[in-house]
Amino acid sequence: MDYGLKGRSALVTGGSHGIGLATARQLAAEGCNVAICSRSAARLKSATTELEAYGVRTLAVAADLLEGNAADQVMDTVEREWGEIQILVNNVGGGGRWGKEIVEETELRVWSDVYEKNAMAAVRFTHRTLPLMRRAKWGRVVTITSIFGGNEGAGRPWFTMAKAAETALMKSLSRMPYLVRDGITFNSVAPGGIYIPSTGFDDERDRDPKGFARMIDLEYPLGRLGTPEEVAAVVAFLCSTHAGLVNGANITVDGGQSRGL
Numbered sequence: 001m002d003y004g005l006k007g008r009s010a011l012v013t014g015g016s017h018g019i020g021l022a023t024a025r026q027l028a029a030e031g032c033n034v035a036i037c038s039r040s041a042a043r044l045k046s047a048t049t050e051l052e053a054y055g056v057r058t059l060a061v062a063a064d065l066l067e068g069n070a071a072d073q074v075m076d077t078v079e080r081e082w083g084e085i086q087i088l089v090n091n092v093g094g095g096g097r098w099g100k101e102i103v104e105e106t107e108l109r110v111w112s113d114v115y116e117k118n119a120m121a122a123v124r125f126t127h128r129t130l131p132l133m134r135r136a137k138w139g140r141v142v143t144i145t146s147i148f149g150g151n152e153g154a155g156r157p158w159f160t161m162a163k164a165a166e167t168a169l170m171k172s173l174s175r176m177p178y179l180v181r182d183g184i185t186f187n188s189v190a191p192g193g194i195y196i197p198s199t200g201f202d203d204e205r206d207r208d209p210k211g212f213a214r215m216i217d218l219e220y221p222l223g224r225l226g227t228p229e230e231v232a233a234v235v236a237f238l239c240s241t242h243a244g245l246v247n248g249a250n251i252t253v254d255g256g257q258s259r260g261l
């Protein structure tokens with residue numbers, strides 16, 4: 001199936017690693033030009049080298065989205081270089097392992113940082129890209145949330161709260177006729193546990209290999225974690241021209257991990 005993305009321009013925040021990079025790859029494979037932003041210049045370089053192999057235009061902007069007006073700086077660069085963005089994937093986020101088990105022992109700073117990195121980053125990029133999408137009379141905004149911000153509801157409260165805010169952001173925007181009638185859709189993709197090398201799951205497994213295997217067996221009906229590519233495949237479809245009627249959805253991609261209906 002042709003996703004109708006050839007020649008369009010996408011921004012994937014946190015697109016240099018994990019789910020973001022897998023998404024950037026799938027969009028580039030569809031002929032979409034892809035801009036990415038994240039902190040490490042080395043990761044950005046290796047990601048863009050890989051993406052360029054698809055013959056698309058790429059743009060990498062180094063920025064720490066927990067600092068000052070970094071999102072605006074990213075958008076200033078993208079607008080200056082490309083002047084357009086029709087697809088925004090609000091992927092940057094995380095903080096599900098930040099803080100402590102004991103809520104009162106967790107500094108308030110953790111709550112605000114996690115909210116900033118997830119929900120406010122999505123707000124800032126969406127706010128800046130909407131005028132560009134309206135001008136193009138077409139747009140796709142997909143936000144990577146989590147089952148913990150949706151039908152699972154568990155997880156550390158600052159993370160669950162921030163992810164639920166992202167889901168609410170997409171849903172409320174999807175109900176605004178003036179945006180949707182300009183051809184823009186807003187959806188969330190809620191992954192369950194996704195294995196990404198050199199992130200928290202490796203630490204958990206190394207600390208207690210048997211306990212980790214037991215947890216996977218109990219919590220994951222498939223008997224394994226998901227892959228970034230399995231999430232990216234859903235995101236790429238939502239970005240496609242075939243997904244015009246999918247608006248305001250929160251799509252769980254968790255292999256059956258979450259218990260909610």
Ligand SMILES: NC(=O)c1ccc[n+]([C@@H]2O[C@H](COP(=O)([O-])OP(=O)(O)OC[C@H]3O[C@@H](n4cnc5c(N)ncnc54)[C@H](OP(=O)(O)O)[C@@H]3O)[C@@H](O)[C@H]2O)c1
Pocket residue numbers: 013014015016017018019020037038039040041043063064065066091092093094095117144145146147190191192193194195196199228
């Ligand atoms: N993996 C999972 O199990 C899982 C489950 C549910 C939801 N999610 C969600 O999926 C999204 C992607 O997670 P992931 O697991 O793919 O993460 P990841 O592999 O750690 O990748 C995160 C990306 O964001 C960038 N990044 C991190 N902090 C940043 C900051 N302060 N400023 C700018 N860029 C930053 C990273 O690059 P640099 O480090 O170079 O900045 C990297 O490109 C997140 O929203 C996460 O909450 C993940």
